[in-house]
Amino acid sequence: MFFASDNTGPVAPKVMTAIVNANQGYATAYGNDQIMDRVRDKIRDVFEAPDAAVFLVGTGTAANALALACHINPWQSVFCHRDAHVEVDECGAPEFFTNGAKLVPLSGGSAKIDPESLRAALVTVDDTDPHVVQRGILTITQLTERGTAYSLEEIRTLTQLAKSYNMPCHLDGARFTNALVSLGCTPAEMTWKSGIDAVSFGGTKNGLMGVEAVVLFNPDKAWEFELRRKRAAQLFSKHRYLSAQMEAYLTDDLWLDLARKSNAAAVKLEAAILSLPGGQLIHRRDGNMLFAGWSRKGHQNAKKAGVAYGLHFGQSLDGPDDEVLTARLVCNWATSDAEIADFVAAVTG
């Protein structure tokens, strides 16, 4: 019973088959393999962006940090939510890759940036004053770190604000597809049609072994990205195995199917939790991630049974049985009904 993260789950079988199939004979190294040519075309098709620059890297942190670094100078800032992965979960990778840019943490409920918080941060920057870190880039996470999805209108509100200051906009899509199928829109609508200039298009959390794409809708930065990627040790020699994963992912709607499965599992897990003593949602569930509470007794039972998930910071398993403790749980494409039933059984003890 693993609900700790979608990255603890297995690789989707079709993806594994593609990796095995790619293991034939020789292939040109460092991203010049033939599979990558097809992947590039597929991603451009998927995003309706025939000119987009497309790159594969090995981790989501690399995708984010490289995408951000390509768009700003070290004396500029990255406007992000205070709970954003780039701010709290990457050991300062954005600062490293950008050579010391400043992350400006913004507020807003359920890990969505409040436009007023962004506006307040933007307006105080005097762009004629060299003493002040200058405006750089906006980055939003979709799904957010609290499992919610920005609506297209919410995205547009933020990107329009950014663009009124000539700032580019990045979308951290570690759970891109979970949000996409939740919103029922197209990739283009969720990105460049809503003002996004660069996307970290996640694959690993949705069934790949370890591949994320970076899509730059403006290809002017393509060569800079190439150089930054190599310099950052993210250019893989046996790149064909990354390409093969992404090709399988985008074939026959596998990526959408996988996200639909994990979202559907989360719907069931939500229902199960709501039926528990003290069961409640902390944040609205929009994809495959749940922030939920139930009784301490239930948590004690779950932990004793070895269920893997994260309690929120600062809560203790010791205390009154009935008090509600809150937790994060993530479903993945392989989460089964049986697992959810086992989870309920574990919690009920």
Added chain:
Amino acid sequence: MFFASDNTGPVAPKVMTAIVNANQGYATAYGNDQIMDRVRDKIRDVFEAPDAAVFLVGTGTAANALALACHINPWQSVFCHRDAHVEVDECGAPEFFTNGAKLVPLSGGSAKIDPESLRAALVTVDDTDPHVVQRGILTITQLTERGTAYSLEEIRTLTQLAKSYNMPCHLDGARFTNALVSLGCTPAEMTWKSGIDAVSFGGTKNGLMGVEAVVLFNPDKAWEFELRRKRAAQLFSKHRYLSAQMEAYLTDDLWLDLARKSNAAAVKLEAAILSLPGGQLIHRRDGNMLFAGWSRKGHQNAKKAGVAYGLHFGQSLDGPDDEVLTARLVCNWATSDAEIADFVAAVTG
């Protein structure tokens, strides 16, 4: 006929099987998988280094740059051969990961550092003068970038010189095993027993999909490495698939067998080249990499037939037929006798 690099070859079947086998159920992410526990023990055994800190990363550039960065400050230097991978082939990754250390290019035949060149570089540094970039670390490559292997005595001569200035020593072992089986020594003898403090223990060029280990014989830097690895986006969430590759690699001497195969293929390729018109070696062959020459006519034939390998910089396919042009060719574990025969046939036209 691919002799462009050993990283254009396929993954060894046993390694692929291990990846597939690892794809069962859940595994704790970010290097805390159970396979990694076994890998750590295996590597410590292999190196007879029970206290060593062991990490997996995705690329050789990452292994080198992180290992170097852990041992020096930005105002220190990396002493390396002028043809070293870190100097000429990583787009400045060592400078990036070290926050701006200086690589000091040394000379020496066949890409081996001449001790006199090292001594001359070391002695000019005044370590009481803050105007001067300070001595940092020595790094050697084994096999070198010209396919030669340092003897144990040659390694010791260099490391003793470095240690007389209290400098740590790193070994870039992208082709570690090819050198090891060529020398017929133990990993311990080729590393810590010869004064090496940190090793990039390559796997990718010798049959893995994309894994390199970093071994720090002094574990004092282990936590710093952990943090640098994450910050550099080299901590993989689905780490079990990296662990699985390395476990298979070190099981039943697979790593040694693979290197023996590629070295043996190189022996045959050498013989074949020497029998060609104008056939000659440019550097002594110690492992699986050849620097060799033969007639321009032969190169024209080979290129026409689509043989993949690199001509040396500055040579032209246009010119007198008999003139000798020189090239780099690399064998890998999958190089077959038939390929070598085909190569000879292609060159002879």
Added chain:
Amino acid sequence: MFFASDNTGPVAPKVMTAIVNANQGYATAYGNDQIMDRVRDKIRDVFEAPDAAVFLVGTGTAANALALACHINPWQSVFCHRDAHVEVDECGAPEFFTNGAKLVPLSGGSAKIDPESLRAALVTVDDTDPHVVQRGILTITQLTERGTAYSLEEIRTLTQLAKSYNMPCHLDGARFTNALVSLGCTPAEMTWKSGIDAVSFGGTKNGLMGVEAVVLFNPDKAWEFELRRKRAAQLFSKHRYLSAQMEAYLTDDLWLDLARKSNAAAVKLEAAILSLPGGQLIHRRDGNMLFAGWSRKGHQNAKKAGVAYGLHFGQSLDGPDDEVLTARLVCNWATSDAEIADFVAAVTG
């Protein structure tokens, strides 16, 4: 009528005389001048710290950034007030000099860090988790950016909290002496006896031409500081002229006299403002800096008369006459009674 900043004022005559007197014959360059030997001793005496390492640099930004960089790694954080100079007024110099550390902005009234804000920030850092930027250093400003002084007890509360997590503590003393004479304590009491490990000991704002000292009470970092200072282009060749300023400053209590003068001027300016229509203090005045309000009409008059000072962000000179607008005003050692009288006359129109 210049109240924009204490750095718009002139150099104290005794300091200028010392510069002129230093202009005799030759002097060893790069900090090895004989005056610096005396300055080092004087500063050690002043701070009752016979082992302290002492350095001179050219700007307060350099003093802060170098002092911080010597104490932390790039993957660590600088805990500071959200209004701190290092956070809002140095164009990211701390990020640059530390190679990308993260500044964590804390809250608290009148630009003093609230211990609860610090505690909350410290406790959330998991120092066994490589995904998280690690705890680094605490920095406080004395006088704060709102003109207030931390009491010794307030300093100790913060440094004890930091030290309970083994963190070093830095004090940005751009207006060190103004705070010192306000508190009526010794330099030792305000620094190492209260848990401070490193001080930016300001001179420029208090009558020097352009010199700040960095005092490291633990001299272990002295050589690192030397190297960082040169690498950061802050090692001055004709260093004797920096030394001469600092020597004059510390001779015959000049530094204390200058600060007493500027503080006394601020007392008079405060009284003058309180007598104006709408006159009021926004923050308590502890030194030579005032945050005060008076009527818009008064501001209009003042600006028309050319009085130099800063209105708070977001306020407009257009609007009802009686509305109170708030401003920052800074006195320096040369602020005269006549200037204050002129200021009042200008405001009253």
Added chain:
Amino acid sequence: MFFASDNTGPVAPKVMTAIVNANQGYATAYGNDQIMDRVRDKIRDVFEAPDAAVFLVGTGTAANALALACHINPWQSVFCHRDAHVEVDECGAPEFFTNGAKLVPLSGGSAKIDPESLRAALVTVDDTDPHVVQRGILTITQLTERGTAYSLEEIRTLTQLAKSYNMPCHLDGARFTNALVSLGCTPAEMTWKSGIDAVSFGGTKNGLMGVEAVVLFNPDKAWEFELRRKRAAQLFSKHRYLSAQMEAYLTDDLWLDLARKSNAAAVKLEAAILSLPGGQLIHRRDGNMLFAGWSRKGHQNAKKAGVAYGLHFGQSLDGPDDEVLTARLVCNWATSDAEIADFVAAVTG
């Protein structure tokens, strides 16, 4: 008797007077003083470059490192002579300010870059290959670190080569004026008319207290320079005292007079040395710096008498009396005939 460097000498009296005169009342801080407005115009006049961007900084290392950083990316290289100040004497400041660019050391006699060495370094860079550090900028030093001056034709040969690869060109003019009066040309001829895009226009070594100007002939980088300067802690609050020095320097040909004096002193010193036993020049003298040899006995005498100058690396005062040891000696504007006579007397013993 100080011949160790021109930065051990005093400030020119007219410059000191200007500093004293600037010490009147208030002045806007951070480079917005009125004197700076005049300095900007003067420098544009001197260089016949009405659009040039002009900045003052505190050290030559800062001038060089900021000028270089404005023109290249971290994955690019700085082509310089292997003896260049930026390469050997700034503790890696260029690497720090550029966030890790690579300095490529070139060869050539008397510290002048041999065009063939530059050509060979440029041609090997494959600008379609992301594995390779890309071409960045050329920097030459005038006077060179061996006291020689590039002729205008020599400068043009190098800059044309650089420009054929679309590279900008920088001139480190720590001893700009000594070279200028030696060549008898105009500042424009020695810079932009010869292909130079950015100049570190030195003042400190030629009689200022501590000011260097950076002149960017293409002002597109002006705002970036502003931000980098502040971020690098080189924006001085009491900037008027820097401006005042530079204004005096450029008034009534003071800068030219000072350089003529130091050059003339060097002519006399050269003659004096050639008359010594074993007296000889190692490099041609073009300005105020001499590389010369004389007998060991003479060096022993000089050192005993306390003459300050630098023996070349690796030579010992112990040995046969007659053997020639070589040394660097630098004259400054204040070097008197008496000093030279005293020097000769000291050497002869």
